[in-house]
Amino acid sequence: MTRPVCPNASPWDFPPFSPEKQRRRLLLLIAFPVLLAVLAWAVWWWYEGRLVVTTSDAYVQGNIIPVQNLTLGTLHRVLAEDTEYVRAGQVLAELQGSRARLRLRHREATLGAVVRGVRRDFARVLQLHYAEAAQEARLQKLAMDLRHYRKSLPGGAIPLLRVVNTRQNLRAARAEMAATRAAMQAAASLVSGTTVAGNPLVRRAAAALENADIRWQRRLIRAPVAGYLTRRTADPGLVVHPGENLFSIVPLGHLWVVANVRETDMAQVRPGQPVTLTSDYYGSRVCYHGVVEGLTPGAGSAFSILPPENSTGNYIHIVERVPVRISLPRRELQVHPLRPGLSMVVHIRLRPSGRSVLQPLTATPVRDYVTEIHIRELRKAEKLAAGIIRANS
Numbered sequence: 001m002t003r004p005v006c007p008n009a010s011p012w013d014f015p016p017f018s019p020e021k022q023r024r025r026l027l028l029l030i031a032f033p034v035l036l037a038v039l040a041w042a043v044w045w046w047y048e049g050r051l052v053v054t055t056s057d058a059y060v061q062g063n064i065i066p067v068q069n070l071t072l073g074t075l076h077r078v079l080a081e082d083t084e085y086v087r088a089g090q091v092l093a094e095l096q097g098s099r100a101r102l103r104l105r106h107r108e109a110t111l112g113a114v115v116r117g118v119r120r121d122f123a124r125v126l127q128l129h130y131a132e133a134a135q136e137a138r139l140q141k142l143a144m145d146l147r148h149y150r151k152s153l154p155g156g157a158i159p160l161l162r163v164v165n166t167r168q169n170l171r172a173a174r175a176e177m178a179a180t181r182a183a184m185q186a187a188a189s190l191v192s193g194t195t196v197a198g199n200p201l202v203r204r205a206a207a208a209l210e211n212a213d214i215r216w217q218r219r220l221i222r223a224p225v226a227g228y229l230t231r232r233t234a235d236p237g238l239v240v241h242p243g244e245n246l247f248s249i250v251p252l253g254h255l256w257v258v259a260n261v262r263e264t265d266m267a268q269v270r271p272g273q274p275v276t277l278t279s280d281y282y283g284s285r286v287c288y289h290g291v292v293e294g295l296t297p298g299a300g301s302a303f304s305i306l307p308p309e310n311s312t313g314n315y316i317h318i319v320e321r322v323p324v325r326i327s328l329p330r331r332e333l334q335v336h337p338l339r340p341g342l343s344m345v346v347h348i349r350l351r352p353s354g355r356s357v358l359q360p361l362t363a364t365p366v367r368d369y370v371t372e373i374h375i376r377e378l379r380k381a382e383k384l385a386a387g388i389i390r391a392n393s
Contacts, residue, residue, distance in 0.1 A: 055265075061256050067224065085228055093221040112392045
């Protein structure tokens with residue numbers, strides 16, 4: 001059937017497409033962008049996507065340091081509250097310490113008495129030494145007198161009774177000198193090879209004093225490290241026992257992420273590989289740049305309280321997850337602080353290949369894993385004991 005010719009038709013008018021052609025054109029317009037997107041995704045996956053392991057089963061971890069009571073007592077004051085920032089050594093609570101104070105005074109008096117007793121022992125040795133010298137001189141005089149008396153006895157100048165008495169006095173002097181020597185040995189055994197401060201009796205009394213002073217100092221419950229306070233269970237009037245947790249401190253400067261990666265994605269994960277992390281706390285606009293530090297030597301189920309026992313009953317294969325420790329830079333945490341327990345999205349780049357799984361990068365941060373409050377307690381107690389020894393020496 002021919003189309004009627006319109007006398008007013010323009011030479012540029014084209015015949016309209018048929019419905020079939022319009023449908024094909026629409027399909028091409030839809031398929032081309034889709035095909036282009038699939039091609040772009042394939043190129044991205046080949047050069048980038050297949051070299052990245054991603055998981056959202058990752059959480060921020062950190063040290064939650066308990067502050068424990070170290071001596072029996074009743075809480076007198078509580079000086080800190082949850083979410084408060086505390087410095088290392090800051091007093092968080094105080095125990096009522098009258099008994100500890102009385103015990104300390106008793107030990108101070110005991111140490112002073114022991115020091116004076118040891119001084120007396122040193123003086124006793126010196127006294128016995130001089131007594132021995134005097135007895136030795138008397139013994140020499142009696143021996144000399146006895147020799148003269150024996151020479152004079154035949155001429156009748158000296159009576160026999162004097163010779164007999166002198167002989168008996170000589171025997172008595174020898175016995176006295178032997179007793180003095182034995183007493184001097186006994187006295188010397190207490191002080192020989194030592195000084196007043198180094199004498200075992202003094203050191204034992206000083207150790208008892210230091211222990212009492214440390215217990216007195218520990219009525220003040222101090223923060224072992226700097227950080228933010230949480231989980232306060234201390235209240236005035238509460239009777240607390242040694243080892244009881246009263247506070248917890250979280251240092252936010254040293255945090256890391258534990259990412260639970262499926263075992264099917266673990267073949268190329270190695271320590272040293274770069275990691276990109278994001279958190280819902282800040283959203284995708286904040287990105288952290290970490291490094292794989294090490295792989296936990298076992299899947300999560302191996303460390304559960306009730307590990308699965310697949311040899312009993314039916315077995316269902318479940319893809320396990322392996323915990324991977326990832327570092328977080330301190331400078332990035334200072335700008336955008338995180339909290340332990342927050343969830344993270346982790347992207348581990350598999351290139352470069354990193355090092356062997358048997359060579360982790362994990363290292364102990366010494367400045368974060370040390371407290372000096374107990375060392376200062378001992379030094380203060382030693383200083384107190386040394387002062388009492390000097391005062392009584």
